[in-house]
Amino acid sequence: MSEEKLYTINEIIKDAKIARSTFDKFSKANNLRPAKTEKRGKKLYSLKDKELVVNHYQSGKGKEEKEKYTNHKAERHDEIVELLKEQVQQLKQANEQLVHDNDILTDQLKAKDEQISVAHQLADQAQKLHLGLERQVKALTGDNEKPVVDGETNSATTNQKPSEEPTSEKKATQKSWWHIF
Template sequence: MTEEKLYTINEIIKDAGIARSTFDKFAESNNLRPVKTEKRGKKFYSLKDKELVVSHYLNGKGKEEKEKYTNHKAERHDEVVDLLKEQVQQLKQANEQLVHDNDILTDQLRAKDEQIASAHQLADQAQKLHLGMEQQMKMLTGSPDSPVVDGETTEANNEPSKDEKPVQETSDTKKANHNSWWRIFFHN
Protein backbone atom coordinates (compact mmCIF):
# COMPACT_ATOMS: atom_id res chain seq x y z
CA MET A 1 0.00 0.00 0.00
CA THR A 2 1.53 3.27 -1.09
CA GLU A 3 1.27 6.20 1.20
CA GLU A 4 -0.64 9.16 -0.24
CA LYS A 5 1.40 12.34 -0.69
CA LEU A 6 0.38 15.08 1.72
CA TYR A 7 0.63 18.81 1.09
CA THR A 8 1.44 21.68 3.44
CA ILE A 9 -0.62 24.83 3.52
CA ASN A 10 2.26 26.74 1.93
CA GLU A 11 2.34 24.33 -1.02
CA ILE A 12 -1.43 24.62 -1.53
CA ILE A 13 -1.58 28.43 -1.36
CA LYS A 14 1.39 28.70 -3.72
CA ASP A 15 -0.32 26.53 -6.35
CA ALA A 16 -3.69 28.30 -5.87
CA GLY A 17 -2.09 31.77 -5.88
CA ILE A 18 -3.87 32.91 -2.70
CA ALA A 19 -2.95 34.30 0.70
CA ARG A 20 -2.83 32.26 3.89
CA SER A 21 -5.84 34.09 5.32
CA THR A 22 -7.84 33.26 2.17
CA PHE A 23 -6.98 29.58 2.56
CA ASP A 24 -7.99 29.63 6.23
CA LYS A 25 -11.37 31.16 5.37
CA PHE A 26 -11.92 28.66 2.56
CA ALA A 27 -10.93 25.69 4.74
CA GLU A 28 -13.31 26.79 7.48
CA SER A 29 -16.26 27.44 5.16
CA ASN A 30 -15.71 24.11 3.30
CA ASN A 31 -14.96 22.13 6.45
CA LEU A 32 -11.48 21.08 5.30
CA ARG A 33 -9.59 19.22 8.00
CA PRO A 34 -5.89 18.39 7.92
CA VAL A 35 -5.06 14.72 7.45
CA LYS A 36 -2.03 15.02 9.67
CA THR A 37 -0.77 17.59 12.20
CA GLU A 38 2.80 17.47 13.51
CA LYS A 39 3.77 18.22 17.10
CA ARG A 40 4.80 21.77 16.21
CA GLY A 41 1.42 22.46 14.59
CA LYS A 42 2.40 22.00 10.95
CA LYS A 43 -0.69 20.79 9.05
CA PHE A 44 -0.84 18.49 6.04
CA TYR A 45 -3.76 18.10 3.62
CA SER A 46 -4.63 15.39 1.10
CA LEU A 47 -4.33 15.63 -2.68
CA LYS A 48 -8.13 15.82 -2.89
CA ASP A 49 -8.21 18.86 -0.56
CA LYS A 50 -5.39 20.51 -2.50
CA GLU A 51 -7.18 20.00 -5.84
CA LEU A 52 -10.41 21.39 -4.39
CA VAL A 53 -8.70 24.59 -3.27
CA VAL A 54 -6.61 25.02 -6.43
CA SER A 55 -9.52 24.38 -8.82
CA HIS A 56 -11.78 26.73 -6.84
CA TYR A 57 -9.32 29.63 -7.07
CA LEU A 58 -7.92 28.98 -10.53
CA ASN A 59 -11.11 28.00 -12.43
CA GLY A 60 -14.24 28.42 -10.31
CA LYS A 61 -16.00 30.99 -8.17
CA GLY A 62 -12.84 31.63 -6.26
CA LYS A 63 -11.27 33.02 -9.43
CA GLU A 64 -14.10 35.54 -9.77
CA GLU A 65 -13.84 36.46 -6.08
CA LYS A 66 -10.08 36.79 -6.41
CA GLU A 67 -10.39 39.05 -9.45
CA LYS A 68 -13.09 41.09 -7.73
CA TYR A 69 -10.88 41.46 -4.68
CA THR A 70 -7.88 42.34 -6.84
CA ASN A 71 -9.87 44.91 -8.83
CA HIS A 72 -11.27 46.33 -5.60
CA LYS A 73 -7.74 46.60 -4.35
CA ALA A 74 -6.73 48.51 -7.50
CA GLU A 75 -9.73 50.83 -7.12
CA ARG A 76 -8.83 51.39 -3.49
CA HIS A 77 -5.25 52.14 -4.55
CA ASP A 78 -6.49 54.78 -7.01
CA GLU A 79 -8.63 56.34 -4.28
CA VAL A 80 -5.65 56.50 -1.95
CA VAL A 81 -3.48 58.05 -4.68
CA ASP A 82 -6.17 60.66 -5.39
CA LEU A 83 -6.51 61.43 -1.69
CA LEU A 84 -2.75 61.79 -1.33
CA LYS A 85 -2.59 64.10 -4.36
CA GLU A 86 -5.28 66.27 -2.82
CA GLN A 87 -3.42 66.39 0.50
CA VAL A 88 -0.18 67.32 -1.28
CA GLN A 89 -2.02 70.15 -3.06
CA GLN A 90 -3.42 71.39 0.25
CA LEU A 91 0.03 71.28 1.82
CA LYS A 92 1.46 73.24 -1.12
CA GLN A 93 -1.21 75.91 -0.66
CA ALA A 94 -0.56 76.04 3.09
CA ASN A 95 3.18 76.36 2.41
CA GLU A 96 2.59 79.19 -0.07
CA GLN A 97 0.43 80.99 2.51
CA LEU A 98 3.14 80.57 5.14
CA VAL A 99 5.79 81.93 2.76
CA HIS A 100 3.53 84.90 1.97
CA ASP A 101 2.89 85.55 5.69
CA ASN A 102 6.62 85.27 6.37
CA ASP A 103 7.35 87.85 3.67
CA ILE A 104 4.81 90.25 5.21
CA LEU A 105 6.28 89.79 8.69
CA THR A 106 9.81 90.26 7.33
CA ASP A 107 8.75 93.53 5.68
CA GLN A 108 7.11 94.70 8.92
CA LEU A 109 10.23 93.81 10.89
CA ARG A 110 12.39 95.72 8.41
CA ALA A 111 10.11 98.78 8.78
CA LYS A 112 10.35 98.55 12.58
CA ASP A 113 14.14 98.33 12.35
CA GLU A 114 14.16 101.49 10.24
CA GLN A 115 11.91 103.25 12.77
CA ILE A 116 14.22 102.23 15.61
CA ALA A 117 17.27 103.49 13.70
CA SER A 118 15.46 106.78 13.06
CA ALA A 119 14.56 107.07 16.76
CA HIS A 120 18.20 106.48 17.71
CA GLN A 121 19.28 109.15 15.26
CA LEU A 122 16.74 111.62 16.69
CA ALA A 123 17.88 110.82 20.23
CA ASP A 124 21.49 111.50 19.20
CA GLN A 125 20.48 114.82 17.67
CA ALA A 126 18.54 115.75 20.81
CA GLN A 127 21.57 115.00 22.98
CA LYS A 128 23.81 117.09 20.74
CA LEU A 129 21.35 120.00 20.83
CA HIS A 130 21.09 119.76 24.60
CA LEU A 131 24.88 119.77 24.94
CA GLY A 132 25.12 122.76 22.59
CA MET A 133 22.51 124.64 24.62
CA GLU A 134 24.40 123.89 27.84
CA GLN A 135 27.58 125.26 26.31
CA GLN A 136 25.82 128.41 25.14
CA MET A 137 24.28 128.86 28.60
CA LYS A 138 27.75 128.64 30.11
CA MET A 139 28.97 131.25 27.67
CA LEU A 140 26.06 133.56 28.51
CA THR A 141 26.57 133.27 32.23
CA GLY A 142 30.24 133.98 31.77
CA SER A 143 31.60 131.11 33.84
CA PRO A 144 32.89 128.24 31.77
CA ASP A 145 33.48 126.08 34.87
CA SER A 146 30.00 126.36 36.34
CA PRO A 147 28.00 123.16 35.98
CA VAL A 148 24.75 123.36 34.08
CA VAL A 149 21.82 121.23 35.18
CA ASP A 150 18.75 121.14 32.94
CA GLY A 151 19.91 124.26 31.15
CA GLU A 152 20.41 126.36 34.34
CA THR A 153 23.51 127.19 36.32
CA THR A 154 23.65 126.26 39.98
CA GLU A 155 22.45 128.81 42.51
CA ALA A 156 25.86 129.10 44.15
CA ASN A 157 27.20 130.75 41.03
CA ASN A 158 24.24 133.10 40.62
CA GLU A 159 24.66 134.73 44.02
CA PRO A 160 27.16 137.56 44.28
CA SER A 161 30.17 136.92 46.44
CA LYS A 162 30.63 138.82 49.69
CA ASP A 163 33.12 141.18 48.06
CA GLU A 164 30.86 142.05 45.17
CA LYS A 165 28.07 144.51 45.35
CA PRO A 166 24.85 143.62 43.67
CA VAL A 167 24.44 145.50 40.44
CA GLN A 168 21.12 146.99 39.80
CA GLU A 169 20.11 146.60 36.22
CA THR A 170 18.28 149.28 34.40
CA SER A 171 15.68 148.53 31.78
CA ASP A 172 18.19 149.43 29.03
CA THR A 173 20.75 147.01 30.46
CA LYS A 174 18.16 144.24 30.67
CA LYS A 175 17.12 144.87 27.08
CA ALA A 176 20.75 144.80 25.86
CA ASN A 177 21.48 141.57 27.75
CA HIS A 178 18.30 140.02 26.37
CA ASN A 179 19.17 140.95 22.76
CA SER A 180 22.77 139.73 23.07
CA TRP A 181 21.63 136.38 24.50
CA TRP A 182 19.33 135.70 21.54
CA ARG A 183 21.98 136.84 19.10
CA ILE A 184 24.53 134.41 20.60
CA PHE A 185 22.01 131.60 20.67
CA PHE A 186 20.88 131.90 17.06
CA HIS A 187 24.11 133.02 15.40
CA ASN A 188 26.28 130.18 16.68
Protein backbone atom coordinates in the same frame (compact mmCIF):
# COMPACT_ATOMS: atom_id res chain seq x y z
CA MET B 1 -1.70 1.14 -0.97
CA SER B 2 -0.63 4.56 -2.19
CA GLU B 3 -0.26 7.41 0.21
CA GLU B 4 -2.27 10.53 -0.39
CA LYS B 5 -0.14 13.57 -1.24
CA LEU B 6 -0.12 16.14 1.56
CA TYR B 7 0.38 19.89 1.11
CA THR B 8 2.11 22.48 3.30
CA ILE B 9 0.49 25.75 4.21
CA ASN B 10 2.92 27.60 1.92
CA GLU B 11 1.90 25.48 -1.06
CA ILE B 12 -1.79 26.07 -0.36
CA ILE B 13 -1.51 29.87 0.07
CA LYS B 14 0.64 30.08 -3.06
CA ASP B 15 -2.00 28.30 -5.16
CA ALA B 16 -4.88 30.24 -3.57
CA LYS B 17 -2.92 33.54 -3.86
CA ILE B 18 -3.69 34.60 -0.32
CA ALA B 19 -1.72 35.69 2.74
CA ARG B 20 -0.83 33.37 5.59
CA SER B 21 -3.09 35.28 7.97
CA THR B 22 -6.01 34.82 5.55
CA PHE B 23 -5.39 31.07 5.50
CA ASP B 24 -5.26 30.96 9.30
CA LYS B 25 -8.59 32.79 9.58
CA PHE B 26 -10.19 30.55 6.95
CA SER B 27 -8.92 27.34 8.57
CA LYS B 28 -10.21 28.46 11.97
CA ALA B 29 -13.60 29.53 10.58
CA ASN B 30 -14.02 26.28 8.59
CA ASN B 31 -12.52 24.02 11.22
CA LEU B 32 -9.71 22.72 8.98
CA ARG B 33 -7.42 20.32 10.75
CA PRO B 34 -4.07 19.23 9.38
CA ALA B 35 -3.90 15.65 8.15
CA LYS B 36 -0.46 15.31 9.67
CA THR B 37 1.85 17.38 11.89
CA GLU B 38 5.57 16.69 11.71
CA LYS B 39 8.01 16.76 14.61
CA ARG B 40 8.97 20.39 14.16
CA GLY B 41 5.36 21.52 13.98
CA LYS B 42 5.07 21.61 10.19
CA LYS B 43 1.40 21.12 9.31
CA LEU B 44 0.38 19.15 6.24
CA TYR B 45 -3.12 19.24 4.73
CA SER B 46 -4.96 16.84 2.42
CA LEU B 47 -5.81 17.45 -1.24
CA LYS B 48 -9.44 17.94 -0.27
CA ASP B 49 -8.55 20.75 2.18
CA LYS B 50 -6.28 22.37 -0.39
CA GLU B 51 -9.01 22.32 -3.06
CA LEU B 52 -11.50 23.79 -0.59
CA VAL B 53 -9.24 26.77 0.16
CA VAL B 54 -8.17 27.32 -3.48
CA ASN B 55 -11.73 27.10 -4.84
CA HIS B 56 -13.02 29.44 -2.17
CA TYR B 57 -10.47 32.17 -2.95
CA GLN B 58 -10.21 31.69 -6.73
CA SER B 59 -13.85 31.45 -7.76
CA GLY B 60 -16.11 31.59 -4.72
CA LYS B 61 -17.19 34.02 -2.04
CA GLY B 62 -13.61 34.40 -0.86
CA LYS B 63 -12.65 35.99 -4.18
CA GLU B 64 -15.20 38.77 -3.64
CA GLU B 65 -14.02 39.31 -0.08
CA LYS B 66 -10.40 39.37 -1.18
CA GLU B 67 -11.09 42.00 -3.84
CA LYS B 68 -13.13 44.05 -1.39
CA TYR B 69 -10.28 44.35 1.09
CA THR B 70 -7.33 44.67 -1.26
CA ASN B 71 -6.25 47.35 -3.69
CA HIS B 72 -5.48 44.96 -6.54
CA LYS B 73 -8.24 46.25 -8.79
CA ALA B 74 -7.26 48.75 -11.47
CA GLU B 75 -10.18 50.94 -10.44
CA ARG B 76 -8.79 51.32 -6.96
CA HIS B 77 -5.38 52.29 -8.32
CA ASP B 78 -6.95 54.99 -10.47
CA GLU B 79 -8.92 56.32 -7.51
CA ILE B 80 -5.79 56.46 -5.39
CA VAL B 81 -3.83 58.19 -8.15
CA GLU B 82 -6.58 60.82 -8.54
CA LEU B 83 -6.71 61.35 -4.81
CA LEU B 84 -2.96 61.78 -4.63
CA LYS B 85 -3.02 64.25 -7.54
CA GLU B 86 -5.61 66.33 -5.71
CA GLN B 87 -3.53 66.26 -2.55
CA VAL B 88 -0.41 67.32 -4.46
CA GLN B 89 -2.36 70.21 -6.02
CA GLN B 90 -3.62 71.31 -2.61
CA LEU B 91 -0.11 71.15 -1.19
CA LYS B 92 1.21 73.26 -4.09
CA GLN B 93 -1.45 75.90 -3.43
CA ALA B 94 -0.67 75.89 0.27
CA ASN B 95 3.04 76.22 -0.51
CA GLU B 96 2.40 79.18 -2.83
CA GLN B 97 0.31 80.87 -0.13
CA LEU B 98 3.07 80.33 2.44
CA VAL B 99 5.69 81.77 0.08
CA HIS B 100 3.47 84.80 -0.54
CA ASP B 101 2.90 85.28 3.21
CA ASN B 102 6.63 84.90 3.82
CA ASP B 103 7.38 87.63 1.26
CA ILE B 104 4.89 89.97 2.93
CA LEU B 105 6.36 89.31 6.37
CA THR B 106 9.89 89.82 5.06
CA ASP B 107 8.89 93.21 3.60
CA GLN B 108 7.26 94.17 6.90
CA LEU B 109 10.39 93.14 8.79
CA LYS B 110 12.57 95.27 6.53
CA ALA B 111 10.26 98.27 7.09
CA LYS B 112 10.45 97.75 10.88
CA ASP B 113 14.26 97.51 10.70
CA GLU B 114 14.35 100.84 8.85
CA GLN B 115 12.04 102.40 11.45
CA ILE B 116 14.27 101.16 14.26
CA SER B 117 17.33 102.56 12.52
CA VAL B 118 15.66 105.95 12.15
CA ALA B 119 14.58 105.84 15.81
CA HIS B 120 18.18 105.14 16.88
CA GLN B 121 19.42 108.08 14.81
CA LEU B 122 16.77 110.38 16.33
CA ALA B 123 17.63 109.19 19.85
CA ASP B 124 21.32 109.82 19.17
CA GLN B 125 20.54 113.32 17.88
CA ALA B 126 18.36 114.03 20.91
CA GLN B 127 21.15 112.98 23.27
CA LYS B 128 23.63 115.20 21.46
CA LEU B 129 21.23 118.15 21.57
CA HIS B 130 20.58 117.58 25.27
CA LEU B 131 24.30 117.46 26.01
CA GLY B 132 24.85 120.67 24.04
CA LEU B 133 22.04 122.42 25.90
CA GLU B 134 23.43 121.33 29.26
CA ARG B 135 26.82 122.74 28.32
CA GLN B 136 25.25 126.00 27.26
CA VAL B 137 23.24 126.20 30.52
CA LYS B 138 26.40 125.58 32.55
CA ALA B 139 28.29 128.16 30.57
CA LEU B 140 25.55 130.76 31.12
CA THR B 141 25.16 129.98 34.82
CA GLY B 142 28.89 129.99 35.36
CA ASP B 143 28.98 126.47 36.74
CA ASN B 144 32.06 125.14 34.92
CA GLU B 145 33.67 123.34 37.86
CA LYS B 146 32.62 119.85 36.83
CA PRO B 147 32.65 119.01 33.12
CA VAL B 148 29.67 117.19 31.64
CA VAL B 149 30.56 113.67 30.60
CA ASP B 150 28.19 111.77 28.31
CA GLY B 151 25.11 113.65 29.48
CA GLU B 152 25.84 113.13 33.20
CA THR B 153 24.77 116.08 35.31
CA ASN B 154 25.17 117.05 38.90
CA SER B 155 21.60 117.74 39.97
CA ALA B 156 22.65 119.57 43.13
CA THR B 157 24.69 122.17 41.25
CA THR B 158 22.20 122.72 38.45
CA ASN B 159 19.39 123.47 40.94
CA GLN B 160 21.45 126.11 42.82
CA LYS B 161 21.45 129.78 42.04
CA PRO B 162 24.62 130.99 40.31
CA SER B 163 25.76 132.97 43.34
CA GLU B 164 25.50 130.09 45.78
CA GLU B 165 28.55 127.89 46.24
CA PRO B 166 27.97 124.50 47.87
CA THR B 167 30.11 123.83 50.87
CA SER B 168 32.62 120.98 50.81
CA GLU B 169 30.32 119.01 53.12
CA LYS B 170 27.39 119.44 50.72
CA LYS B 171 29.56 118.58 47.73
CA ALA B 172 30.44 115.21 49.28
CA THR B 173 26.79 114.30 49.89
CA GLN B 174 25.38 115.72 46.63
CA LYS B 175 26.63 113.22 44.09
CA SER B 176 24.67 112.34 40.95
CA TRP B 177 22.44 109.34 41.10
CA TRP B 178 24.84 107.47 38.77
CA HIS B 179 27.39 107.26 41.58
CA ILE B 180 25.01 105.15 43.64
CA PHE B 181 25.74 102.13 41.49
